[in-house]
Amino acid sequence: MGNLKSLLEFEIGATVRVAKINAGLGLKQRLLALGLVPGADIHVVENRYGPVRLCFNNSRIAVGRGVAAKILAAEAPEDVCGECPAEETCPDR
Amino acid sequence: MPENVTIALAGNPNAGKTSIFNGLTGGRQHVGNWPGVTVEKKEGEYEYRGARVRVVDLPGTYTLGAYSLDEVIARDFILSNEAEVIVNVVDASNLGRNLYLTTQLLEMGANVVVALNMFDVAEKMFDLESGVLSRLLGVPVIATVGTTARGIDELKAAVNAAAAERPADWPIRINYGHELEPHIEKLTSRLSNLDGLPPSLERRWLALKLLEGDERVTALVRGIAGGEAVADDAARAASHLQNVIGDDAVVAVADYRYGFIAGLLRDAVRPRAPSPLRVTVSDRIDKIVTSRRLGLPIFLVTAYAAFELTFKLAAPVVAGLEWSLGRLGANVAAWTASASPLLTSFVVDGVLGGVGSVLVFLPNIFLLFLVIAVLEDSGYMARVAFVMDEFMHKLNLHGRSFIPLILGFGCNVPAIMATRTLETRRERMITIMVIPLMSCSARLPIYVLFAGAFFAGRRGLVVWSLYLLGIVLAVIAAKLFGKILFPGESAHFVMELPPYRAPTLRGALLHAWERSREFVKRAGGIIFAASILIWGLANLPPGVAYASRDSILGTAGAAFAPVLHPAGFGEWEPAVALAAGVVAKEAVVSTLGVLYGAGEEGLTAVLRTTFTPLSAYAFMVMSLTYIPCVATIAVIRRETGSWRWTLFAAGYTIILGWLTATLIYQGGRLIGLG
Structure with missing residues (x-):
């Protein structure tokens, strides 16, 4: 696994693999329930302004910048998103 | 089979729980609060093959931890075993996430029936065997489409069967x-x-x-x-x-x-087809609706349109209601004139004047909630919260708080009711506390009267400045309350942007109807009592002319007047008018008319002799800020569940109004405007 970065630091359109969530128990449980589990591949749709928009598991989730900073991830291995056609697509698992 | 069964609906937000609730109960519902908290509790009932089934709608949650009040409520209710059966509504097109809650329900030992909702959407995407799913989960799984009532009968049958016989413990056991x-x-x-x-x-x-x-x-x-x-x-x-x-x-x-x-x-x-990566229509809409450049303008246009729709469309109905109430008053006056003038005054000034002036808002409230329901059901409200989050974050609030604030410009009452969508108590309380500073439509007549009398050439600018002042005060107050009264971080923004869906008219109408009924029923009681009280004070001691200087109301006004002197309007009439405005803000205008003994036209002339432009502006500022009207106070009491916070809201607005008006008046005199 490569270098861990927060979701704020990835390029938009990147597919990343969640590694760690540095949050309190409550927020962590909420994020886990939405499918943000370590190991999950998610798509960063927009992170330049406002809440960060993510796409994974067939749902679109927005998280505040403070929350996004607590989610650490690495570039997903190439093969996962080899056929991502455009930046706004969503990897359905 | 048991005759009386209680079931609870549990499921993720946006899984279509409301449509299943309406499908089961036919939309008949009873809305109350969960004990001790201000989260809404919705209940309904139906009968099916000899069983009377009470349906409790649990708050929509993704999990059953303790992250939000909603989760705690849902979890406590499930653990209380008050419900014999838990109907778990899952979005069949998004099972990966929705079944996460299901596994928790099963592990808690709940007697679960799964409603595989939005089955029509899921069917297009993949082959889904509810029978296989049922076998693997160990509980009944019924395919449903809430919006078309497909599968509702099967669901009712499954509920009856589950209530009659609990399945063996631990239908599934996840190996950890x-x-x-x-x-x-x-x-x-x-x-x-x-x-x-x-x-x-x-x-x-x-x-x-x-x-x-x-x-x-x-x-x-x-x-x-x-x-x-x-x-x-x-x-x-x-x-x-x-x-x-x-x-x-x-x-x-x-x-x-x-x-x-x-x-x-x-x-x-x-x-069904290998189509794992695709851009949906929702994604395309979102690309525009949530974009940096267009997100805000689109929201402003939508808000403006919603606002126009609410007030323009309601205007003829409101006018009709006012006319009918006027006619009713005139008729009552004619019937009772011979009996007793006191009775006439009681019915016309007290009952019709007080309750009537609030009931005429009913069309506005109905339409406002209809519009909200449509925006909410379509999925757009989630985008509004998204777009406004950056700004609201600076105020230490959540993007969602923005919606109720905007609604406050129409009427504070539905605005405060709309804070129910906020997740944490902190956000709710701060938002409720500052909503009264949003200048509602009932305050407009006051501005129109005074701006017309004193600022004829710059009326628009003056009225606009008052709306702006309200917003500025609300921003400052929100910031202060967030720091002092409700310290803590703003709630983490974690929100699903659900796919856009066409809202159903039936669902939206049901929602608006429910809210309107509630408004009439509950707020009506308090408004009625307050109107009678003010009417009584205006008529006592016996023998005085209605709302005259010698009435208790007039005496109190005279006693209170010196307090208002520093703000530039220290006579008893404005004091009484402001007091009457507590019942409904537009009563300030009608009361001034009564007190100065002048009609609408004569009033302008009289006002010019008692006010200066500076004191007139100070009076408008006071009218904007001081104490919310009775209906708003009543709804604050109900939504906060606390008299203390209700008194605080009334108290701080009075002080803020007085301070701002005095500052403007005295400051203006210092620079030679008075």
């Missing part, structure tokens, strides 16, 4: 792997040997929660004899696990749950 399982098993058996735990609580679920570090379960176990040692062991096991797996137990638990769900879906679901 070789690291966790030994600890879970050990804790489970130790918990089973403890006395004093409610027998209905699944011991294995408790063991899991102890390992996860759940505060409430830990406190429960520590509270019983011998529980301390078990909880201590669980804490030790949890920290040991943290070392071994490198993360909290909750993460490992979630991982195994998702693993279980993935395995289940591999067996039950076959994709």
Whole structure:
């Protein structure tokens, strides 16, 4: 696994693999329930302004910048998103 | 089969719980609050083959932890065993996430029936066997489409069957792997040997929660004899696990749950066509609606349109209601004139004047909630919160708080009711406290009168400045309250942007109807009482002319007047008018008319002799800010559940109004405007 970065630091359109969530128990449980589990591949749709928009598991989730900073991830291995056609697509698992 | 059955609906937000609720109950519902908290509790009823079924709608949640009030409420209700059956509404097109809640319900030992909702959408995407799913989950699974009532009868039958016979314990048992399982098993058996735990609580679920570090379960176990040692062991096991797996137990638990769900879906679901990566229509809309450049303008246009629709469309109905009330008053006056002038005054000034002036807002309230329901059901409200979050964050508030604030410009009452969508008590309280500073439509007549009399050339600018002043004061107040009264961070913004859906007219109408009924029923009681009180004070002691200087109201006004002197309007008439404005703000205008003994046209002339432009502006500022009207106070009381906060809202607005008006008047005099 490569270098861990927060979701704020990835390029938009990147597919990343969640590694760690540095949050309190409550927020962590909420994020886990939405499918943000370590190991999950998610798509960063927009992170330049406002809440960060993510796409994974067939749902679109927005998280505040403070929350996004607590989610650490690495570039997903190439093969996962080899056929991502455009930046706004969503990897359905 | 039991004759009376209670069931609860549980499910993720946006899974279509409301449509299933309406499908089951026919939309008939009773809305109240959960005990001790201000989260709304919705209940309904239906009969099916001899069973009378009470349906309790639980708040929509993604999980049953303790992150938000909603989760705590849902969890406590499920654990209370008040419901014999839990109907778990899941979005069939998004099973991977929706079944996460299902696994938790099953582990809690709930008697679950799964409603596989939005089955029509899912069918297009993949082959889904509800029978296979049912076999794998060990509970009944019924395919439903809430919006068209498909599967509702089957669901009712399944509920009856489940209520008659509980399935064996532990229909499923997720294996949490070789690291966790030994600890879970050990804790489970130790918990089973403890006395004093409610027998209905699944011991294995408790063991899991102890390992996860759940505060409430830990406190429960520590509270019983011998529980301390078990909880201590669980804490030790949890920290040991943290070392071994490198993360909290909750993460490992979630991982195994998702693993279980993935395995289940591999067996039950076959994709129809290989189309895993696709841009949906929702994505295309979002690209525009939530974009940096267009997001805000689109929202402003939508808000403006919603506003126009609410007030323009309602205007003829409101006018009609006012006319009817006027006619009714005239008729009553004619009938009762011979009997007693006091009776006439009671009915016309007291009852019709007070309650009537509030009831005429009913069309506005109905339409406002219809528009909100449509925007909410379509999925757009989630985008509004998204677009406004950056700005609201600066005020230490959540993007969602913005919607109720905007509604406040129409009428504060529905605006405060709309704060129910906010997740934390902190956000709700701050938002409720500052909504009265949003200049509602009832304050406009006051501005129109005074601006017309004193600022004829710059009327628009003056009125606009008052709206702006309200917003500025609200921003300052929100910031202060957030720092002093409700310290803490703003709630974490974590929100699903659900796919856009066409809202159903039936659902929206039901929602608006429910809200309107509630407004009439509950606020009506308090408004009625207050109107009678003010009317009484205006007529006592016996023999005085209605609302004259000698009435208790007039005397009180005269006593209160010196306090208003620094603000530039120290006569008794403005004081009484402001007091009357508490019933309904537009009553300020009509009361001034009565007190100065002049009609609408003569009033302008009289006002010019008693006010200066500066004191007129100060009076408008006072009218904007001071104390919310009775209906708003009543709704604040109901929504906060606290007299203390209601009094605070009334108190701080009076002080703020007086301070601002005085500052403007005295400041203006200093620079030679007065």
